[in-house]
Amino acid sequence: MALNLKPNLAEAGKRYFVAYTPGDDFYESLINAHRDLSDEQSELLNARLILLLANHIGDIGTLREALAIAREGV
Amino acid sequence: MLNTYTYPKYEYRTPPEIAAGKALKVPVVIVGAGPVGLGMALDLDLQGIPVLLLDEDDTVSIGSRGVCYAKRALEILDRYGVGDAVCAKGVSWNVGRTFFRDKEVYNFNLVPEPDHHRPGMVNLQQYYLEEYLVARAATRPGIALRWKNKVVSVTQGDSGATLTVETADGMYTVEADWLIAADGARSPIRRMLGLEVEGKIFMDRFLIADVVMKADFPAERWFWFDPPFHPNQSVLLHKQTDSVFRIDFQLGWDADPDEEKKPEKVIPRIKAMLGDAREFELEWVSVYTFQCRRMAKFNHGRVLFVGDAAHQVSPFGARGANSGLQDADNLGWKLKLVLSGLAPPSLLDSYSEERVYAADENLMNSTRSTDFITPKSRASRTFRNAVLSLAKDHAFGRALVNSGRLSVPSFLVDSSLNTPDEEAFAGRMLPGAPLDDAPIEKGGAPGWLLQSTGSRFRLLVFVDDPAAVDAAALSALDCDGIRVEPLIVSRRALSADSLTCLHDVRGVAFQRYDARPGTAYLIRPDQHVAARWRGLDAAKLRAAVARACGRS
Numbered sequence: 001m002a003l004n005l006k007p008n009l010a011e012a013g014k015r016y017f018v019a020y021t022p023g024d025d026f027y028e029s030l031i032n033a034h035r036d037l038s039d040e041q042s043e044l045l046n047a048r049l050i051l052l053l054a055n056h057i058g059d060i061g062t063l064r065e066a067l068a069i070a071r072e073g074v
Numbered sequence: 075m076l077n078t079y080t081y082p083k084y085e086y087r088t089p090p091e092i093a094a095g096k097a098l099k100v101p102v103v104i105v106g107a108g109p110v111g112l113g114m115a116l117d118l119d120l121q122g123i124p125v126l127l128l129d130e131d132d133t134v135s136i137g138s139r140g141v142c143y144a145k146r147a148l149e150i151l152d153r154y155g156v157g158d159a160v161c162a163k164g165v166s167w168n169v170g171r172t173f174f175r176d177k178e179v180y181n182f183n184l185v186p187e188p189d190h191h192r193p194g195m196v197n198l199q200q201y202y203l204e205e206y207l208v209a210r211a212a213t214r215p216g217i218a219l220r221w222k223n224k225v226v227s228v229t230q231g232d233s234g235a236t237l238t239v240e241t242a243d244g245m246y247t248v249e250a251d252w253l254i255a256a257d258g259a260r261s262p263i264r265r266m267l268g269l270e271v272e273g274k275i276f277m278d279r280f281l282i283a284d285v286v287m288k289a290d291f292p293a294e295r296w297f298w299f300d301p302p303f304h305p306n307q308s309v310l311l312h313k314q315t316d317s318v319f320r321i322d323f324q325l326g327w328d329a330d331p332d333e334e335k336k337p338e339k340v341i342p343r344i345k346a347m348l349g350d351a352r353e354f355e356l357e358w359v360s361v362y363t364f365q366c367r368r369m370a371k372f373n374h375g376r377v378l379f380v381g382d383a384a385h386q387v388s389p390f391g392a393r394g395a396n397s398g399l400q401d402a403d404n405l406g407w408k409l410k411l412v413l414s415g416l417a418p419p420s421l422l423d424s425y426s427e428e429r430v431y432a433a434d435e436n437l438m439n440s441t442r443s444t445d446f447i448t449p450k451s452r453a454s455r456t457f458r459n460a461v462l463s464l465a466k467d468h469a470f471g472r473a474l475v476n477s478g479r480l481s482v483p484s485f486l487v488d489s490s491l492n493t494p495d496e497e498a499f500a501g502r503m504l505p506g507a508p509l510d511d512a513p514i515e516k517g518g519a520p521g522w523l524l525q526s527t528g529s530r531f532r533l534l535v536f537v538d539d540p541a542a543v544d545a546a547a548l549s550a551l552d553c554d555g556i557r558v559e560p561l562i563v564s565r566r567a568l569s570a571d572s573l574t575c576l577h578d579v580r581g582v583a584f585q586r587y588d589a590r591p592g593t594a595y596l597i598r599p600d601q602h603v604a605a606r607w608r609g610l611d612a613a614k615l616r617a618a619v620a621r622a623c624g625r626s
């Protein structure tokens with residue numbers, strides 16, 4: 001499974017009339033998840049989130065690709 | 075400061091009611107001749123309702139206000155008769171550049187979707203828009219526009235509202251069956267009636283400068299996140315008409331507005347941004363804070379709120395005047411039906427419901443933009459910067475960059491005025507959708523589908539060959555007093571006797587409406603889909619019209 005780098009977000013059962021809505025929906029949820037947390041708590045949340053998503057993706061090759069791209073830009 | 079624009083001064087005339095000592099009785103009074111009040115007056119004029127329009131001032135919008143008018147607003151302005159003037163004077167832009175710190179992260183080219191009359195947006199200083207609307211209103215005998223007429227008190231009864239109006243020559247009274255408050259964000263009418271507006275102020279300040287560039291500068295939108303010349307804040311540069319550029323500097327909450335407005339403070343900021351070589355002159359400078367709030371509902375008995383009086387958003391996404399014009403678009407035909415006794419007053423509840431829904435969408439989108447541009451926490455800032463660093467190379471990252479989203483009309487899919495589909499349709503023209511445009515020919519001349527709709531109920535009937543249409547059955551579509559004008563959309567070019575016939579020259583209308591021969595769409599006067607069928611059935615049409623008028 002190659003890493004998908006195109007816009008790929010959507011919510012089941014929801015109809016979109018503008019292309020920016022699904023990305024903005026997700027981004028809002030992401031930022032809301034951090035509301036009222038300290039910086040340390042936010043870091044922990046992010047780490048837990050990555051672990052959850054990694055397990056869901058499953059394919060280690062894909063994850064290595066993502067890790068490499070994430071690291072390049074730091 | 076340099077002035078590229080000369081403000082008109084509109085003439086005040088002594089109201090005859092003052093000498094006569096008599097109250098002026100009118101069916102509708104609109105308070106406020108901003109873009110929304112003016113649009114509202116032109117809408118009601120199209121409905122054949124005489125209007126009294128009062129404004130406390132005698133000129134157009136002063137200084138830096140609206141810039142960007144989106145496609146749906148332009149289509150409404152077409153109906154009001156000023157779309158051509160606005161588009162001819164306004165500037166179109168397609169290229170946007172996004173910078174993060176000292177680098178351009180990416181640029182985009184918003185090539186307009188083909189086969190629409192109007193582009194996604196045009197940029198034009200708000201005073202021009204208002205000037206064109208005033209000029210148009212002046213040609214309409216049904217619109218009485220009174221400058222320097224200030225409303226100082228209002229009371230409301232069961233059958234209307236009574237206003238006291240102050241002028242240089244004294245006071246007089248207006249008794250109106252309906253009062254439309256288009257008196258702006260501070261809305262004196264709202265305050266006089268003791269009504270609330272709920273929401274929040276953004277804890278941020280923006281320096282808004284209009285500058286005149288002495289040399290060519292590209293017609294592009296530039297947005298900087300955290301630039302070296304203005305660290306930790308955002309900056310936006312936008313082209314307007316007459317070589318005027320709008321610059322927005324985010325200042326932060328602690329900035330001193332009076333200090334920041336001083337030219338000796340502003341000019342170095344702009345020089346740092348443009349480089350010393352660019353010659354420019356200041357036209358207007360102000361410091362703004364923005365509100366995000368709306369009234370709980372927009373209709374209160376005989377008083378109807380439109381535009382900034384009803385709702386306010388931050389300007390990222392240009393939703394103020396754009397959404398206010400859509401309020402007018404939504405309200406005009408409904409008030410007409412209620413005034414002529416063809417619909418119950420409760421139809422006006424649907425005005426509030428539909429426009430509250432749209433206001434919430436606008437508030438949501440502009441809040442999201444503001445949260446992206448101005449992160450409120452370290453975690454939020456880290457994500458914002460991560461998105462920007464991914465945007466350079468990856469499409470998914472670009473999709474998440476939010477420096478203000480283009481204003482688009484709401485799909486009123488949950489409206490109680492819609493008749494739900496009974497048959498399957500593909501595409502996006504579902505009940506509640508604002509109409510998609512399409513190129514057509516009418517009597518051999520090129521035109522647009524949207525130009526042939528609006529202001530009245532229409533029945534679009536799609537056919538292969540207009541000869542097959544039963545003109546007698548279609549010509550007299552009277553649904554319990556409400557006339558529905560048929561409009562044939564034909565694949566083949568032939569005239570269908572007395573019926574208006576549009577030739578779908580390139581098949582775009584058929585495709586956008588997922589039409590087959592026999593498909594029929596009931597279209598509201600504000601160019602939204604009310605109902606649609608694969609074949610026409612008189613009883614179903616009647617029921618759908620009744621529903622769209624709030625009769626059932």
Ligand SMILES: Cc1cc2nc3c(=O)[nH]c(=O)nc-3n(C[C@H](O)[C@H](O)[C@H](O)COP(=O)(O)OP(=O)(O)OC[C@H]3O[C@@H](n4cnc5c(N)ncnc54)[C@H](O)[C@@H]3O)c2cc1C
Nearest residue numbers: 106108110130140141142225257258381382392394395396
């Ligand atoms: C910096 C900035 C940028 C913006 N950019 C955009 C943009 O790009 N696109 C966009 O769509 N919108 C934009 N807006 C928002 C836009 O300017 C407003 O949404 C728009 O002006 C609202 O129109 P209105 O007719 O509701 O109210 P207003 O324009 O405020 O008009 C209200 C009118 O009521 C009159 N009035 C008030 N009280 C009384 C009284 N007691 N008696 C009689 N008359 C009275 C006033 O004289 C005024 O003429 C921007 C705003 C700002 C500040």
